[in-house]
Amino acid sequence: MATVAETSARRDGRVGYGSLAVALAGLAISAYLTVEHYTASTLLACPESATINCQKVTTSQWSHIGPVPVAVLGLGYFLAMTALCTPPAWRHPTLDRVRLVAAGAGVVSAVYLVWIELFRVGAICLWCTAVHVCTLALLATVLWTTSARRP
């Protein structure tokens, strides 16, 4: 019969896999946005209206930070988070702080980009919103798993 601690550990393990699943989802969407950025924006499957307009967002002057497209930054971020959320990485408590800081930084960046969409571009990109939701979900899963290790 499993002890409470064992049951809890198994449950924590599942949540650790949850963070990996969320990171992979974010990685897939970021990869799509990056491919779209380097091919043609007409490939972007996104409905267009007064407020929802992916092309308006992804081709705006705020779609780059310096010379680097935001889509590429997102891809790099989710690549790093995917590596940090693999089961072997979760077995290293020394990475907890790195994971937390990275997850928090991702959410802060997402809030900044939402502000840009709302107040500078004046349009919302649904694919970008999906990435932002993944970032928030990633913070939640990382916090949930990390909090199980702390007294």
Added chain:
Amino acid sequence: MGRVATKDSTPSRPRSSAKTQAQKRLAGQRALAAAGGNRSSRRRRLFITLSPIVAVVVVVAVLIGARLGSASGSPASGQSVTPASAAVVGEVTAVPATVLNTVGAGSVTTLPTAITGTPLTAANGQPQILYVGAEYCPYCAAERWGVVVALSRFGTFANLGATASSPSDVYPSTATFTFHGASYTSSQLAFSAVETQSNQVVNGSYTPLDTLSAADQALMTKYDPSGGIPFIDIGGKFLISGASYSPAVLQGKTQAQIAAALTDPTSAIAKAIDGTANVITAAVCASTGNQPASVCTAPGVVAAAARLP
């Protein structure tokens, strides 16, 4: 003794049972305590996890509320159309061939896509270029510069109007021309331009200008179901949907400043607009049978053609 013996021997089972029950009670209490601790730990973890998430959701909700509160609900009118100055038209319709050849494809970021189907021709059999845009649209504002430079190599524009994109859209008030009311003549091709809306707001929306024919609407529906503009069908062989370069290049510039920059092949404006013009020219040449040869074999056009799909 007998009673004592009886007392000592017979209650031995009840005492053992009581001990077992006490152990069970203790184990139960421990399990309850563990479960209670587990519940407490779970509550603590939920608090740690949900607090920042709720805070972020509140911040985003406040941002959305602030945006909705600050939105006027309707766009603002842009610069009224005036006849384009002769000096500006002269510079844009006669960019030196040496400059165009130096620029090549320039800084074009979005190339035309190849399309298949029936070639688009005018009633007189000439290859047709169909442009669909709107005066308020900043991407159309950017693309018109390249269209005018390119098509001026095949024919002549008349009555081009000067205007700017909407001041309340992205890349506000981008200086440009309008094709509404303009005409174009060429021995090589036909140009049909549809500006669906102006940049003037009445009752909260841009006033309508030109009406799309059923055939033009069918082309847009076929190749650009999302209805994005600018939409340029080049002879049924190439399609441009959206701007070929970022309108940011033109921000804060007047028509005269943009026109003057076209002759400097090192300027960002020339690389964007002249590069777009060469790409459009190369796409048009695919429909005109590479005529006129002086245009279609120019090094700048050949370099741009190499980038076409």
